[in-house]
Amino acid sequence: MSSQTPRGVLRPRRAGDRFRLQLLDPGEELAPYVEYHWIVRWDMEGLPPYEQQVLSHPNVHLVFEQPQPLLYGVVRGVYTRRLSGRGQVHGVRFRPGGFRPFSPGPVQELSDRVLPAEEVFGHAAVELNAPLLACTDDQEMRARVEAFLRPLLPPVPDPQAAAAAAAVAAATADHRLVRVEQLAERQHVSVRTLQRLFAEYVGVSPKWVLRRARLQEAATRADQGAVDWTALAAELGYADQAHLVRDFSAVVGQPPARYAAGRSGCASGPPRSG
Incomplete structure (x- = not known):
């Protein structure tokens, strides 16, 4: 487990004043496919919105967030996330190449796109979203997401x-x-x-x-x-x-x-x- 800001997050010193980022290692079964889980929490009630820019890595992300879970392909430009109010998200950062076993086609087809996670993972991803985001324990959040992903793993590593x-x-x-x-x-x-x-x-x-x-x-x-x-x-x-x-x-x-x-x-x- 780590709270270190990943490379690519622009102006990380300032970012640390706006939100809390927690990184968690995946379990053994998911480790060949998932680089880490990331959980972001913020409380900006009464403050102006904040925009965080990221020089993205070559990773696909599954993100549980409001109002629905989303799947983010690799962003080839600068990714900008706008934070306001109060909230949290739980993201799964797949390893480069690690999302292909879950994808219905070449991963290139996802680049610069954001899709409803339901299109790839089915309605079960939507059903998980609300209870997951109501959780405040990092370990429990990771356990719930991994329990969701484990049955979807390929029988043999690629x-x-x-x-x-x-x-x-x-x-x-x-x-x-x-x-x-x-x-x-x-x-x-x-x-x-x-x-x-x-x-x-x-x-x-x-x-x-x-x-x-x-x-x-x-x-x-x-x-x-x-x-x-x-x-x-x-x-x-x-x-x-x-x-x-x-x-x-x-x-x-x-x-x-x-x-x-x-x-x-x-x-x-x-x-x-x-």
């Missing part, structure tokens, strides 16, 4: 799901990997095979995953304090600082230096998107 997870892990852990050809060589497959694997099991391309990992690292450094942007650009495999600035600005909406300068400022960003 080795391609594990291969997809391993490829994403390599892409996000080693910033020396900047080209799809390098990642394919590391995984001992052809570029085309890797691209097909990601479309079917991950939902986004290998190129997107490599790029997103670099941008998350840049945002993390900016949130931590002063950054030598020229040195960081070289470390992350960019041709020069200008390329890093353009890449970061295109996704986050402002240059990295300006983002870093405003890390204690007020929230800004587009309306909630999924």
